[in-house]
Amino acid sequence: MSTSNRNAVRRSSTEIAVNDVMREFAFSDVDFRSLAKLAHDHAGIVLQESKRNMVYGRLSRRLRVLQINTFRDYRKYLATHERELESFINSLSTNHTKFFREAHHFDHLCGNVAVPYTKADGHATSGRMRIWSAGCSTGEEPYSIAAVLNREISDIERCDVRILATDIDTDVLAKAARGVYAANAADDVPAAYRSFFEVRKSNECAAHVFIDHDVLKLITLRQLNLLRPWPFKGLFDAIFCRNVMIYFDDATKAALVERFTQQIKPGGWLYIGHSESLIGAHRGLELVGSTIYRRVA
Ligand SMILES: C[S@@+](CC[C@H](N)C(=O)[O-])C[C@H]1O[C@@H](n2cnc3c(N)ncnc32)[C@H](O)[C@@H]1O
Structure with a gap:
């Protein structure tokens, strides 16, 4: 087996762990739960465990813009910068729509x-x-x-x-x-x-x-x-x-x-x-x- 095939097998058998290790920003259970609670308390939006990757992906853009390296620091930023709440909710809201939907x-x-x-x-x-x-x-x-x-x-x-x-x-x-x-x-x-x-x-x-x-x-x-x-x-x-x-x-x-x-x-x-x-x-x-x-x- 070639080295790349061996790596592919290794990657698929440990997919969850690899995904966590490969994340650009550290994102713990506490981070997810606390951000989900904020979205619920502020906007009523319920973010189940199944939305974890979606939350990570959508908020990662904010971390890049703000040049913040961990979700823990992003939570601190949110707690001290009231205006960030708007971008936080904008990032997490789902906006799919179309003209004459449900005609x-x-x-x-x-x-x-x-x-x-x-x-x-x-x-x-x-x-x-x-x-x-x-x-x-x-x-x-x-x-x-x-x-x-x-x-x-x-x-x-x-x-x-x-x-x-x-x-x-x-x-x-x-x-x-x-x-x-x-x-x-x-x-x-x-x-x-x-x-x-x-x-x-x-x-x-x-x-x-x-x-x-x-x-x-x-x-x-x-x-x-x-x-x-x-x-x-x-x-x-x-x-x-x-x-x-x-x-x-x-x-x-x-x-x-x-x-x-x-x-x-x-x-x-x-x-x-x-x-x-x-x-x-x-x-x-x-x-x-x-x-x-x-x-x-
Ligand atoms: C999927 S879109 C629906 C758009 C349109 N009504 C339709 O059916 O095509 C849901 C919208 O609800 C908004 N939304 C979510 N929570 C809200 C809240 N607490 N107050 C006001 N709007 C909210 C989101 O920002 C999003 O734009």
């Missing part, structure tokens, strides 16, 4: 929120509509909502219609604010809404998707940690909180659903992610479709 929610929004709004008397002068995308990530969800409302409500610029898009992660909010995405990002956008997602080249750069200005201007982006108090005065016609609670434990999820319920107008809607189920029956919410709930009066 049936947008059909429902169109038929049950946008269309009734256009039929209500005097909607242009008095009708207030508020939608909240809670955990909006890089913006694909609120821009999909905005495209639906824009297409259906022909005089929307004269109406009091706004979409609030919030996330804890400031990096994704910055990307959402730019409103520019990879050229293939709009591939799954239904044909009826394609015109709001223009694929074009800017300067010498490759083609990108640019969000139409009329859609952009319906959105207000804000940083908000869902676990902290919410600064809202009015109620929402609909709340989207999809693929966010999946990272929370049952107690956090139940408390959040209770707060969402109080924040929705009677008759308004709560949309949650396809793999999320509300634990038990919730007072004030009625299941009306796949992952769609209605606030009962």
Whole structure:
């Protein structure tokens, strides 16, 4: 057997130990548990043992940037530099999203929120509509909502219609604010809404998707940690909180659903992610479709 083959065999038979020895930064059990506790206490994010390598990989970038050599020192840094908490949470949040993800929610929004709004008397002068995308990530969800409302409500610029898009992660909010995405990002956008997602080249750069200005201007982006108090005065016609609670434990999820319920107008809607189920029956919410709930009066 050649030397390289012998080494390969040795590596695979002691994979776990080798992985630990070969790590660029020392990362102990205490480091993992203490960082996981911080993510849970601050953002509600649950990091099971199976996420250990993910935590190491995502936070290693911070250690390199800060020129810190061990996770023990990074923990000390976090404890003494309050601002690092933002980068810590940004690194650990999972932000996967796409335009018109779970398309049936947008059909429902169109038929049950946008269309009734256009039929209500005097909607242009008095009708207030508020939608909240809670955990909006890089913006694909609120821009999909905005495209639906824009297409259906022909005089929307004269109406009091706004979409609030919030996330804890400031990096994704910055990307959402730019409103520019990879050229293939709009591939799954239904044909009826394609015109709001223009694929074009800017300067010498490759083609990108640019969000139409009329859609952009319906959105207000804000940083908000869902676990902290919410600064809202009015109620929402609909709340989207999809693929966010999946990272929370049952107690956090139940408390959040209770707060969402109080924040929705009677008759308004709560949309949650396809793999999320509300634990038990919730007072004030009625299941009306796949992952769609209605606030009962
Ligand atoms: C997987 S993305 C979901 C994006 C979009 N809602 C969707 O379904 O496509 C989850 C988002 O929840 C955000 N998030 C996680 N914990 C949060 C918290 N405590 N407060 C606010 N946002 C949070 C993350 O930053 C991330 O952008």
